[in-house]
Amino acid sequence: PQPGPTASVPNRSTTRVIAHRGASGTYAEHTLAAYKLAIEQGADGLECDVRLTADGHLVCVHDRTVNRTSNGRGVVSTLELAQLSELDFGGWKAGEVEETDWTTADHTSVLTLERLLELHADAGRPIELAIETKHPTRYAGLVEKRLMELLRRFGLVPHKGEGPSPVRVMSFSQLSLRRIRQMAPELPTVFLMERVLPWLRDGSLPHGARIAGPGIDLIRANPGYVAALHRAGHRVHVWTVDEPEDVELCLRLGVEAIITNHPRRVLDQLGR
Ligand code: G3P
Ligand code: CA
Numbered sequence: 001p002q003p004g005p006t007a008s009v010p011n012r013s014t015t016r017v018i019a020h021r022g023a024s025g026t027y028a029e030h031t032l033a034a035y036k037l038a039i040e041q042g043a044d045g046l047e048c049d050v051r052l053t054a055d056g057h058l059v060c061v062h063d064r065t066v067n068r069t070s071n072g073r074g075v076v077s078t079l080e081l082a083q084l085s086e087l088d089f090g091g092w093k094a095g096e097v098e099e100t101d102w103t104t105a106d107h108t109s110v111l112t113l114e115r116l117l118e119l120h121a122d123a124g125r126p127i128e129l130a131i132e133t134k135h136p137t138r139y140a141g142l143v144e145k146r147l148m149e150l151l152r153r154f155g156l157v158p159h160k161g162e163g164p165s166p167v168r169v170m171s172f173s174q175l176s177l178r179r180i181r182q183m184a185p186e187l188p189t190v191f192l193m194e195r196v197l198p199w200l201r202d203g204s205l206p207h208g209a210r211i212a213g214p215g216i217d218l219i220r221a222n223p224g225y226v227a228a229l230h231r232a233g234h235r236v237h238v239w240t241v242d243e244p245e246d247v248e249l250c251l252r253l254g255v256e257a258i259i260t261n262h263p264r265r266v267l268d269q270l271g272r
Helices: 032-040 114-122 141-154 174-183 218-221 226-232 245-254 264-270
Strands: 016-020 045-052 127-135 168-169 187-195 210-215 237-238 257-260
Touching: 016 032, 016 127, 016 264, 032 045, 032 114, 032 127, 032 141, 045 114, 045 141, 114 127, 114 141, 141 174, 168 174, 168 218, 174 187, 174 226, 210 218, 210 226, 218 226, 218 245, 245 264
Parallel strands: 016 045, 016 257, 045 127, 127 168, 168 187, 187 210, 210 237, 237 257
Antiparallel strands: none
């Protein structure tokens, strides 16, 4: 149901816990190992960032370059998938967790969105997917086009009148949200924000976005904004919430989802 003033307030058992880049507090972000661990740990959903490679594949990489999260160098959009496949995306995190074989493909390989959707399909239980479009203003909508092709192939684009969608597309870019709405009006979108834009203070969101995605810093500085968003009929999904006191703040404010690098820790705090 679309939460609004009359919807029930989320609580410790209903607030969704979404694994940010997988269980990325433990394993290297955006690796298959990090997503498998998040599913094992009981996360309600998975968050990922997507970027386009030079040969038109969507890969799960946060930064513009591969420099921080792999043993290679270069801008993702200038590299082909075959080149990305030669890099190790896990080694930089190795050593932080004992008794882990960091040389397996699950820990080292670049993750395509297609592979993540396969994992999602095979999870054996309902899992939410929050997919964020990065650098979407380039490529004249190719990121969104490829994303829709993949979601359609996996039967993840909802039709009018269907129940809640397991997938939502998130972006800081209003242009990207507008494109998604044009291509798939029933697919829920999340408007990500680091600050409250002056013309959205009343809780309204641009381009038909149904969910607000404020950062935890914004919420700490401006907790009353959550009520404004709820009054406007929107759900609120907060990122990136790793500190226990921030989890408690989110619970007090009745946010619908907590996006965290430590899903097991947050679930423990929620008593689940
Ligand atoms: O879930 C939204 C959040 O991931 C946005 O920030 O930089 O982690 O992609 P970032
Ligand atoms: Ca993200």
